[in-house]
Each structure stands twice: as structure tokens, then as C-alpha cells.
Amino acid sequence: MSKNLYFEDVDIGDEIGPITRSVSDDDVIQFVSIREKKVAPSRFTSKEFANSEGLPEAIVPGPMNIALMSQVLTDWSETVCLLKIDVVFRQTVPHNKELTFSGIVTDKDETGESTKIECDVVMENSDGVKLVIGTGIIALPNKP
Amino acid sequence: MTTDEGIVYDRSLLGVETDIGTFELTREMLLGFAKSTGETNPRYVGDENGEGDIVAPSTICNVFVSGVSRPDIKLEFGEISFFAGQSIECKAEIRPGDVLSASTKLDNVYAKTGRSGKMVFAVWETHFKNQDDTTVALVTESFVRRNKSR
Numbered sequence: 001m002s003k004n005l006y007f008e009d010v011d012i013g014d015e016i017g018p019i020t021r022s023v024s025d026d027d028v029i030q031f032v033s034i035r036e037k038k039v040a041p042s043r044f045t046s047k048e049f050a051n052s053e054g055l056p057e058a059i060v061p062g063p064m065n066i067a068l069m070s071q072v073l074t075d076w077s078e079t080v081c082l083l084k085i086d087v088v089f090r091q092t093v094p095h096n097k098e099l100t101f102s103g104i105v106t107d108k109d110e111t112g113e114s115t116k117i118e119c120d121v122v123m124e125n126s127d128g129v130k131l132v133i134g135t136g137i138i139a140l141p142n143k144p
Numbered sequence: 145m146t147t148d149e150g151i152v153y154d155r156s157l158l159g160v161e162t163d164i165g166t167f168e169l170t171r172e173m174l175l176g177f178a179k180s181t182g183e184t185n186p187r188y189v190g191d192e193n194g195e196g197d198i199v200a201p202s203t204i205c206n207v208f209v210s211g212v213s214r215p216d217i218k219l220e221f222g223e224i225s226f227f228a229g230q231s232i233e234c235k236a237e238i239r240p241g242d243v244l245s246a247s248t249k250l251d252n253v254y255a256k257t258g259r260s261g262k263m264v265f266a267v268w269e270t271h272f273k274n275q276d277d278t279t280v281a282l283v284t285e286s287f288v289r290r291n292k293s294r
Contacts, residue, residue: 021182030180034173035207053224054292062227063206067181070203070232074185082202086231 005077006143007108007115016103016119017072023060025095031064060093065132069121072101073136080138083116087134098126103136115139151264152220153253161247164212164270171240174200177207200242202234205281208246209270217250221264222289228265233282236274243275251284263290 025045032039043050043059050058060068070085093099100123107118116139123132175198178188183201190196238244248270255264265288272281 027180027182030176031207034176034180035210061210062230063203063210064181066206066230066232067177067201067203070201071181071183071185074187074201078185078187082234084231084233085203086229088229089227092226 003078005079005140007117007140008143010105010108010117010140012105012108014105016076016105016121018100018102019072019075020098020100021068022096022098023064023068023093025058028058028060028064028095031061055092057094060095062089065089065093065123066134068099069101069123069132069134070136072103072121073119073138076103076138077140079141081140082136082138084137085121085134086136087121087132089132091129091131093123093131094125099131100124100126106135115142151253151255152218153266154216154218157215157217157250158253159249159251160215161249162215164214164246164248165208166243166245167208169200169204169238169240169242169244171198174198174204174240177201177204198240200238200240202238202281203232204238205232205244205246205270205272205283206230208244208272209248209268209283209285212246212248212270214248214268215250217253217266219253219264219266219289221255221262223292225287225289228286228288230286231284234280235282236278236280238274238280242280244272244280246270246272261291263288 041049044061047058066087103119103121106120109116119136121134188201190198251269252267267286270283274280
């Protein structure tokens with residue numbers, strides 16, 4: 001993670017990440033248990049339950065995916081302030097498989113009225129298939 | 145093309161705010177969220193001993209909208225429901241000890257027809273405020289209903 005990234009350091013087309021990781025069964029259970037004291041079987045925590053809904057395996061909850069997607073932006077630098085993230089779930093996200101998160105800067109407020117930067121973000125599987133896509137708006141401080 | 149023509153659901157729910165509860169954010173909860181998502185940023189996880197001042201990743205509000213009991217819109221379409229997309233606007237910092245109150249409303253219902261057939265989307269907006277009545281996050285979620293693949 002870059003410690004001090006400033007608005008002036010960033011240009012359209014700059015790449016963000018990538019970050020590679022997988023989400024374990026335990027990660028999902030821990031995530032779900034933040035809200036549910038007793039984790040009930042669901043499409044997120046049980047392969048059998050997922051199968052009964054026509055899914056081949058248990059999947060990562062959507063809210064967890066958006067948290068993971070936002071990290072590619074907030075991990076870019078300690079100075080990043082996330083203002084908005086908007087994601088579209090293209091495919092279900094499996095547990096225990098390698099996932100790659102990356103981003104690219106698509107726009108920068110050049111009016112001088114803000115230090116907002118727009119980015120595209122994507123989560124891909126190991127075959128390069130886009131599972132979740134999105135856009136983010138962040139703010140960076142001006143260079144002192 | 146998107147349209148809500150011909151979709152049968154309870155249109156009286158459109159735009160009606162419903163309280164979905166209050167949520168006290170403990171430090172343990174914030175650290176659990178960070179751990180489950182592999183977060184390492186000291187801003188969210190503290191120092192190497194998990195000590196020090198932390199804030200919550202703004203996406204933590206997702207935890208509270210996930211699985212929340214909403215009014216039944218009585219949508220007469222589809223056999224299976226999926227989470228289609230979500231946006232979060234982060235308005236203010238969320239800290240341990242904050243008590244968030246949330247209200248949600250049905251914002252839109254529309255249909256799209258793609259390669260896999262017709263899908264109907266329901267869009268909900270959920271507004272989170274802290275104990276000082278400051279808006280901390282606005283979450284927009286889109287759910288899709290479709291028929292099972294045959």
C-alpha cells in the first residue's frame with residue numbers, strides 16, 4: 001500500500017492493484033456471523049442448500065463481494081477516501097477459488113472544485129472471467 | 145429495453161419508508177468484519193495487536209441490509225431470486241460505539257429481457273443515520289427474479 005498518494009499523482013489510465021486472494025468457508029461464516037448469532041444453512045454457507053437452489057456450490061454473499069471490491073481502492077493508498085462504490089454481480093462467486101481484483105482510473109475532476117477520481121473495478125476468476133464489475137469514486141488529498 | 149408494464153406487484157409500497165432497525169457497532173464487530181474480508185489497512189484493523197483508534201469500512205452497512213426483512217412486494221414473477229447489484233455512498237465515518245438506524249424504501253421495479261429470458265429487478269434504497277442524526281451511508285440494492293434454467 002502506498003502511504004502518500006495525492007490527487008496530482010494520479011492520471012487517467014493508471015492501474016490499481018491487482019490483489020489476488022480467495023475467500024474460505026470460514027471467512028464466509030465469520031462474515032455472516034457478524035449479523036447472525038447462529039449461522040443457519042444458506043446458499044452462502046452450505047453446499048447442499050446451494051444445490052437445492054440450483055447452484056453448483058456455496059457462494060460468497062453479495063455484501064461480502066462489495067467489501068472485497070472496495071478494498072482494491074482503499075488498499076491503493078492510506079490517503080484514499082472511498083466516496084461511492086457501485087457493483088454489478090455478473091456471476092456467482094465461489095468459495096476457495098483464486099480471485100483477482102483490479103482497477104483503473106477512468107476520470108479525474110480537473111475543475112479544481114474537488115479531488116474526486118473515478119475508477120472501474122473488477123473481480124475475475126483464474127480464467128479471466130469477470131464475476132463482479134463496478135465503478136468507484138474516491139477522493140485524494142492535494143499535494144501539500 | 146426496461147419497463148414495469150405488465151409486472152404484477154404491490155405498487156402501493158413504492159417510495160414508502162420502513163424502519164429496519166437500529167444496529168450498535170461494537171469494536172469486536174468491526175474487527176470481525178475486517179478479518180472476514182482479509183482487511184489489513186491499519187485504519188480498519190488497528191495496530192499489530194488490534195489496538196488503537198479504528199473506523200469501520202463504509203461497506204459494513206451491507207451487513208445490516210443483508211437478509212433484512214422487507215415488506216413483501218408480492219411480485220408475481222420468477223422462481224429464483226438473486227442479488228444483482230449494489231451501490232454504497234459513504235457519507236461519514238462510522239466508529240465503534242456508533243448506533244446506526246436504518247430505513248428502507250422500494251425505489252423502482254422494472255423488467256429486462258436478455259439471452260436467458262425475462263428478468264424482473266426490484267431496487268431498494270436504505271438510508272443509515274448515526275446517533276447524532278448524521279447520514280453515514282446510503283445503500284442501493286438491486287434484486288433480480290427469474291425462472292430457473294431448464
